[in-house]
Amino acid sequence: MPSIARIYDFFLGGRENFAADRELAQRLIDAFPPLLPTVVENKDFLFRAVTWVAGQGIGQFIDLGCGLPTSPNTHEAAREALADARVAYVDNDPIVISHLNALAVNGNLGVTALDGDVRDVPGVLARVSGGIDLSEPACLIMGALLHFFDVRGARDLVAGYVAALAPGSYVILTMGLADGERADRFFRMYMADGPAPLYKHSAADFASFFGALEMIPPGVGDARTCRPGWAKVPTPPERDSVMIVGIARVG
Secondary structure: OOOHHHHHHHHOOOOOOOHHHHHHHHHHHHHOOOHHHHHHHHHHHHHHHHHHHHHOOOOEEEEEOOOOOOOOOHHHHHOOOOOOOEEEEEEOOHHHHHHHHHHHOOOOOOEEEEEOOOOOHHHHHHHHOOOOOOOOOOEEEEOOOHHHOOHHHHHHHHHHHHOOOOOOOEEEEEEEEEOOHHHHHHHHHHHHHOOOOOOOOOHHHHHHOOOOOEEOOOOOEEOOOOOOOOOOOOOOOOOOEEEEEEEEEOO
């Protein structure tokens, strides 16, 4: 059966996917070609965002629904700025966990892989605390995850994890946005054949997922041009599919 993590790996040029994943992924690309660059742009932004947060002195990262560790992954990005940064990866796909465990035992001290459903906030936090000190600032990452939850579910999920973070922590969120006739066809195809429900949110919905957190300039924006810490960014060309992103600080 197709897996979200393995489909995403295929989009990024990874090799940890099966025929069923490749077949569905190619059908989705054929139906909606902007999907592929959007996924790549998301990966690029996450690398920039994680490196920037590590540059602020944050040495702990919690990557929820992380998917397969297609390079450059979270610990590689964090260690661009802090060589001893610790990362807890969380996913419930057994193949993802297998590959993450291989990473953890391959000379990557401080990298842990946790088999957990992100919806189980108390359970995940309890397991994360084995490698991450939640009494100290950490960075919570939900990359390309929240469009698999309805608006209320996504908002509650973020709030549940944020409540456990120490002041001075950071939150990185990214989510796909798509509009137009081609996007509608893509959604219909995905909902018929995809491995998990997919929800079509607005930019306002995404902004609400941060709640009352302090947004890092330039705020919510397009992954193509958003650079953390920049007061202004160029306006990208219009496209019917983008990855909307943002970074916030826990006060």
